[in-house]
Amino acid sequence: MSRISREATVRRMLEQSPPSVPPDLHVEAVRRGTRILRRRTFARRALWLLLLAMTVAFVVWAVTARPWVEPPSETTPPLTGW
Secondary structure (H helix, E strand, C coil), X not given: CCHHHHHHHHHHXXXXXXXXXXXXXXXXXXXXXXXXXXXXXXXXXXXXXXXXXXXXXXXXXHHHHCCCCCCCCCCCCCXXXX
């Protein structure tokens, strides 16, 4: 397709009247957009709740297990009676 024929095709398309839009298009777009926003909000809240639950679980584990404390030595017996 040459440049001249492409330009002529575009000019014909621009001279035509625009296609008619269905009357309920706006209502349908608003309905879908609202649904998408609700889903995104729910997903965001669910992820924050999951993050909070994981944080609480980690804190509870850290308090009970105390991984920062050095474990007692089990290789030598305790010295008593000196």
